[in-house]
Amino acid sequence: xxxxxxxxxxxxxxxxxxxxxxxxxxxxxxxxxxxxxxxxxxxxxxxxxxxxxxxxxxxxxxxxxxxxxxxxxxxxxxxxxxxxxxxxxxxxxxxxxxxxxxxxxxxxxxxxxxxxxxxxxxxxxxxxxxxxxxxxxxxxxxxxxxxxxxxxxxxxxxxxxxxxxxxxxxxxxxxxxxxxxxxxxxxxxxxxxxxxxxxxxxxxxxxxxxxxxxxxxxxxxxxxxxxxxxxxxxxxxxxxxxxxxxxxxxxxxxxxxxxxxxxxxxxxxxxxxxxxxxxxxxxxxxxxxxxxxxxxxxxxxxxxxxxxxxxxxxxxxxxxxxxxxxxxxxxxxxxxxxxxxxxxxxxxxxxxxxxxxxxxxxxxxxxxxxxxxxxxxxxxxxxxxxxxxxxxxxxxxxxxxxxxxxxxxxxxxxxxxxxxxxxxxxxxxxxxxxxxxxxxxxxxxxxxxxxxxxxxxxxxxxxxxxxxxxxxxxxxxxxxxxxxxxxxxxxxxxxxxxxxxxxxxxxxxxxxxxxxxxxxxxxxxxxxxxxxxxxxxxxxxxxxxxxxxxxxxxxxxxxxxxxxxxxxxxxxxxxxxxxxxxxxxxxxxxxxxxxxxxxxxxxxxxxxxxxxxxxxxxxxxxxxx
Numbered sequence: 001x002x003x004x005x006x007x008x009x010x011x012x013x014x015x016x017x018x019x020x021x022x023x024x025x026x027x028x029x030x031x032x033x034x035x036x037x038x039x040x041x042x043x044x045x046x047x048x049x050x051x052x053x054x055x056x057x058x059x060x061x062x063x064x065x066x067x068x069x070x071x072x073x074x075x076x077x078x079x080x081x082x083x084x085x086x087x088x089x090x091x092x093x094x095x096x097x098x099x100x101x102x103x104x105x106x107x108x109x110x111x112x113x114x115x116x117x118x119x120x121x122x123x124x125x126x127x128x129x130x131x132x133x134x135x136x137x138x139x140x141x142x143x144x145x146x147x148x149x150x151x152x153x154x155x156x157x158x159x160x161x162x163x164x165x166x167x168x169x170x171x172x173x174x175x176x177x178x179x180x181x182x183x184x185x186x187x188x189x190x191x192x193x194x195x196x197x198x199x200x201x202x203x204x205x206x207x208x209x210x211x212x213x214x215x216x217x218x219x220x221x222x223x224x225x226x227x228x229x230x231x232x233x234x235x236x237x238x239x240x241x242x243x244x245x246x247x248x249x250x251x252x253x254x255x256x257x258x259x260x261x262x263x264x265x266x267x268x269x270x271x272x273x274x275x276x277x278x279x280x281x282x283x284x285x286x287x288x289x290x291x292x293x294x295x296x297x298x299x300x301x302x303x304x305x306x307x308x309x310x311x312x313x314x315x316x317x318x319x320x321x322x323x324x325x326x327x328x329x330x331x332x333x334x335x336x337x338x339x340x341x342x343x344x345x346x347x348x349x350x351x352x353x354x355x356x357x358x359x360x361x362x363x364x365x366x367x368x369x370x371x372x373x374x375x376x377x378x379x380x381x382x383x384x385x386x387x388x389x390x391x392x393x394x395x396x397x398x399x400x401x402x403x404x405x406x407x408x409x410x411x412x413x414x415x416x417x418x419x420x421x422x423x424x425x426x427x428x429x430x431x432x433x434x435x436x437x438x439x440x441x442x443x444x445x446x447x448x449x450x451x452x453x454x455x456x457x458x459x460x461x462x463x464x465x466x467x468x469x470x471x472x473x474x475x476x477x478x479x480x481x482x483x484x485x486x487x488x489x490x491x492x493x494x495x496x497x498x499x500x501x502x503x504x505x506x507x508x509x510x511x512x513x514x515x516x517x518x519x520x521x522x523x524x525x526x527x528x529x530x531x532x533x534x535x536x537x538x539x540x541x542x543x544x545x546x547x548x549x550x551x552x553x554x555x556x557x558x559x560x561x562x563x564x565x566x567x568x569x570x571x572x573x574x575x576x577x578x579x580x581x582x583x584x585x586x587x588x589x590x591x592x593x594x595x596x597x598x599x600x601x602x603x604x605x606x607x608x609x610x611x612x613x614x615x616x617x618x619x620x621x622x623x624x625x
Contacts, residue, residue, distance in 0.1 A: 001127040004093040005195040021201035029109035038228040054114040057157040068457040071218035077174025078211035084147040085179035091123035099123040118146035226344040240307040315352040346396035353385035378405035397462035412501035475609035528560025569597040
């Protein structure tokens, strides 16, 4: 190995500039760790021994994806270009031993152990006499080949279409050109200044500052935290809150000798069928308190409580970020203020509130041994978050969902006028939002039109489908608490309050519906709605269809009668699809019934809140079978 030309200068001056380069390079490593993992230091021993963690697509695809934020290509290219060339330049201009600390920084601070090994090979090669060509730039370009090989082997994204796979190499191609640019500038200027110390740290700082400014202007730390903690954690897509059968887990629990011995001490039945029935009752009781019985052997897919706590913690990392040890209190206060006015804060609050609304459907668990979650009922423990979302971000699309739940809460407090006002406000804003979405769809992703691999990140959690469904719920609640069902009599208002706040997933729902019917007379304006709720509970589809038809004929001019015909139309479609593989004659009969019911609804209620959905259902039916 040979000594580089910069070591010919004053030793103190060389060491001072070298230390500045070490500090600047360390900051680059820490910034890289922050933008790809959300932590300033994310070193893990697993990254050393696991080839899966050597791949670079976890940086370009996860977190801030290059396919949603194209400027991230330049940011990653700048940082990786600095990693690839600064240690090699140091080894060439000073000596190999001076480059070791840079390699260690890449290993421990940037958490890139495999890339650090490539740098080690490059630094040794560029310091050896056979490769120290007269052209220093040619030597640098040749000796940086291990980094290029690493990017080629581990830079491509997996499991994506070919066009995305091609674009996934863009940050590393960018890094290669930036590395050559840094080397060219340092060596070009150094040639005329006799390679005085200071060029390496100065250009490291300049390119690092360019990466920081690009990231902050085009992406930002708020957006990074949103992508890391919120965007990928929509509770609607979390598998633990999807439907899961408990049959297998219950069978395993009943057959387990330790559990059987434990249950015997508590006087549970010995026979399998009565025992199973008692155990299901116990599971229902415990799940109503959001926990599993201590004796139940819970498989991983049923451990939703742990997942709920983890998700809640992830949202809190964005909503109330912990104070870093290095950040002054005054700066942290300003950081919290800037975070709270972020456009992403309403989405985080929406997910947090929605997560708390997920409750197990106890009745369905007893009937089908199925763990199913519902979120369409506003529980009291979630109201503070919905109020916070509505009060602090009233213009956000997510606040429309908050308005619906708060309005229902108002109705449950006999504040019907305030609830109606809130619903009317939500309906107006929602119409404007839907029109805006339709307008955006016309030129959606216009600046990405030439590159189908790129998409714009979603601006809101409220998609068009969600907004249309919310529009129906707003109108339905407003009709329910409207003048047709609301009187000035205290008893009538009390029954309306109770009916509005009934939870159809609760175990006492049927009993309370029957109790309401017993309390009201034949002329009660709410009677049609309560009878409709009672009819919808009938398990037998044919009997339910008969009862819905009877209700519509009896209460044709009421909101309950109209909704009964709507429910009947939906049921007719279900029956047709269910019997689509039966005989041709039966199939035609069910199809004709469904078409006739939908046509009748359109004719009778052209201004109904359900008219658009009914028309879509009618258009979706085949003309003939």
